[in-house]
Amino acid sequence: MHVDKLPVKIKLPDQFFHEEIRCGHTVSKQMKEVWAVELDLLSEVLRVCKKHGIGISAVQGTLLGAVRHKGFIPWDDDIDMGMLREDYEKLCEVAPSEFKEPYFFQTEYTDHGSLRGHAQLRNSETTAILMTEKQRFLQFNQGIFIDIFPFDYVVKDKAKRLKEQKHIIRLKKMIYIIAYFTDQYHPVHKGIKGIAFGVLHMIFSIFLGRFNYDKLYQKMEDCCKKHRHEQLEYVSFLEQLQKWDCVGKRPRSFFTDLKKIRFESIRIPVARQSVKLVKRIYGENYMEPLQDKRTMHGEVYFDTRNSYVNYIR
DSSP: OOGGGSSOOOOOOGGGGSOEEETTEEEOHHHHHHHHHHHHHHHHHHHHHHHHTOOOEEOHHHHHHHHHTSSOOTTOOOOEEEEEHHHHHHHHHHHHHHOOTTEEEEOTTTSTTOOOSSEEEEETTSEEEEGGGTTSOOOSOOSEEEEEEEEEEEOSOHHHHHHHHHHHHHHHHHHHHHHHHTTTOOOOOOHHHHHHHHHHHHHHHHHHTTSOHHHHHHHHHHHHTTTTTSOOSEEEOTTSSSOHHHHHOEEGGGGTSEEEEEETTEEEEEETTHHHHHHHHHOTTTTSOOOOGGGOOOOEEEESSSOTHHHHO
16 A cells, blocks of 8 residues: 555555554554545644644544544544634635645635534545435535634633523524525435425525525624633633533633644644543543544545545536
8 A cells, every 4th residue: 555646745654554453443444544634634734834823732532542542543533623713713814825736725614505613624636425415415525624623712601601602503503504405405306306306495595595604604603702802711612513511611721832742653732731631521531442432433435536526426
């Protein structure tokens, strides 16, 4: 297996691509290729962040993998990175000039209807289609990706926090409804059923077309950013339709006081107090490699050799 057959720039040792057993879990050659594409994407993001002085840190399963395995969790298939909102906006600003093909920096503004709620750097010459979306032939970029989450300031007062959360969720649901009947629509049905779906799409497009998609999404993001100038102690990823504390509320310092540790063949930035954070999220027994549902995915169709374009035509 030679890395130069993949659409990546990163140099990885040949043995990286060999099938192996990690913690009793078999990591196939195919998954190693997916990991290679994701490591290449991560290296590209880290390059741009270093160039522009943008803070970034591993979060969620990637942080746990870095601490416990010095790389991917054996049954994981993605990479999660996070940054403070101000750094996230700076990255979004420089992305168009920094990321060239096959790299594509995706947000809801570049690809209406992607509905991820955060940015993803994708490799356009590969495929990563969510199994829940495979029958819908969605037209946005669906190359292999890594996630980049913006973290916003949150107030300590629980009642106020829940009130703000409910407002953000209402806006996000409105965006989902509009996208589902407009940008996400694709005529996959034929015959009478297809005609019926087409008519419904036309009606909803006329009605929902009155809403400015970008402005509504911007309004939702503004709600997330409302405390940005207060320099509060805690931050969290607010665009997720879950309780904020479950997503991983943490001190702001977890994105400013960083160190680098090994992740497979590269070194990545993590919070200096990573162990403290991992313990709080995954428990005191975080070093026991149990297959936690929060670190398992397996619901994505990957193809490291063919572009997603071949699948959505």
